[in-house]
Amino acid sequence: MxxxxxxxxxxxxxxxxxxxxxxxxxxxxxxxxxxxxxxxxxxxxxxxxxxxxxxxxxxxxxxxxxxxxxxxxxxxxxxxxxxxxPIIQQKSARDLMVAVDLSGSMAEQDFTNQRGQTINRLDAVKDVLFDFAKGRESDRLGLILFGNAPYLQAPFTADIHTWLDLLKESDIGMAGQSTAFGDAIGLAISVFENEQTEHRVLIVLTDGNDTGSKVPPIDAAKVAAAYNIKIYTIAVGDPEAVGEKKVDLAVLDEIANVTGGAAFEALNREELKQVYQQIDELEPQLFDSKSFRPxxxxxxxxxxxxxxxxxxxxxxxxxxxxxxxxxxxxxxxxxxxxxxxxx
Incomplete structure (x- = not known):
């Protein structure tokens, strides 16, 4: 025409x-x-x-x-x-933030890889996040790393390859040895406030043993719920461990319940994959469609x-x-x- x-x-x-x-x-x-x-x-x-x-x-x-x-x-x-x-472009209406714990407890080697080798918790998280991110081409992903304090490693972006590179560069202890879990939730709330999407999801991979937050994790979760942010907590590690290496399942469950999300346990790599599959089912992708004629x-x-x-x-x-x-x-x-x- x-x-x-x-x-x-x-x-x-x-x-x-x-x-x-x-x-x-x-x-x-x-x-x-x-x-x-x-x-x-x-x-x-x-x-x-x-x-x-x-x-x-x-x-x-x-x-x-x-x-x-x-x-x-x-x-x-x-x-x-x-x-x-007419060309129809579909844009995801969901921002998905991933918060990864880099505290010293993530160095605990209680996971096994595909070859049967024992690896630490962070390496196990990275392996599954790589597979998870590659299947999120329609979403915008963000990345928060936290230890003594939370840091925004990657703002929301549709560039999955860059997001994966930034995740790959993260290492245990680079943000400190403590776990500022509550502060990481607070940073995620601040980032979400600058975005326009209504469907907000925060996935936190941690042992849940908060040792350095200024705001308690449960209080931060209540604020997140007020901002319509769902938090999915993933307990990484062995709940039978002792000291700071112990996974605090009670705190993670409470955070998920307050925000309307869900809590999972991932004792090995295969269970961690199942966790992301369940999250995909709980949060189906929503799109905004735009049509134009070249x-x-x-x-x-x-x-x-x-x-x-x-x-x-x-x-x-x-x-x-x-x-x-x-x-x-x-x-x-x-x-x-x-x-x-x-x-």
Whole structure:
């Protein structure tokens, strides 16, 4: 389908006709050819000398070419655009923040990888987050790392590859050895407040043993619930451990209940995968659809048509002119030969 940006310019289409009717005939002064036998030429032709003008008679082909050329110029000025088929873009209406605990307790090696090797809690979290993030191409992911204090490692972004690189660079203890769990929730609330989406999800991977927060985790969860943020807590590690390495399941359960989320335990890598599958089921993806039609300017096409017509007309006129010259030359040669025969 073709649409014009400035369709009102088509009002200029009859302009050549108006000029032909209303404008005066073009006049040009030229010097005459003087001949010594002018009077004799007048007697022979029978014409009476007088002042006047000669109106050049153009051929129909020239008139047709001029009209088509003007129409092409008007079409080009109206700026035609080729409108393509509707394209629908789907944008996720959900912001999903992931908070990862980097405290010293995450160094506890109580997970096994696919090869059966014993790995620490953070490495297990990274492995599953890689698989989880690759399946979230329609969501915007954010990343918070927390230890003694929380830090926004990655704001909400649809660039999953960059998000994964930032996660890969994180390491145990880079944010401190303590666990500021409640402060991490507070930072997530602040980040969500600067976004426009209504569907807000916070996934926290931690042992739940808060040792350094200024705001208790449960109090922070109550504030998050007021801001319509659901928190899914994932207990990483062995609940039978002692000291700071022990997983505080009671706190994680309470946080999930306050915000309307859910609490999970992940004692191994396979269980951790199941946790993310359950989160996918609990929070189905929601989309905002936008439809638009791509537009491609086509103003150069009528100009190309005009150029082709000009070259074609120029070629035809020159061929006709050359043909007439040859014909006249042959006729003159014939007349000369006839005159010689008479003499």
């Amino acid at each position: 073709i649409e014009f940006v400035y369709p009102w310019l088509f009002a200029l289409t009859p302009l050549p006709v108006l000029i032909f009717w209303l404008a005066p005939v073009y006049k040009e002064r030229k010097q005459s050819l003087q001949v010594p036998y002018f009077e004799r030429l007048v007697d022979v032709t029978g014409e009476t000398p007088q002042h006047g003008a000669v109106i050049l008679n153009r051929k129909r082909l020239q008139g047709v070419f001029l009209l088509i050329s003007w129409l092409c110029i008007v079409i080009a000025m109206a700026k035609p655009e080729i409108v393509g088929q 537009r491609t300017s086509a103003h150069h096409y009528p100009l190309m048509v005009m150029l082709v017509l000009y070259l074609l007309a120029f070629t035809v006129v020159n061929l006709v002119f050359a043909y007439n010259n040859r014909k006249a030359k042959r006729l003159n040669e014939t007349n000369i030969e006839s005159s010689k025969d008479v003499l």
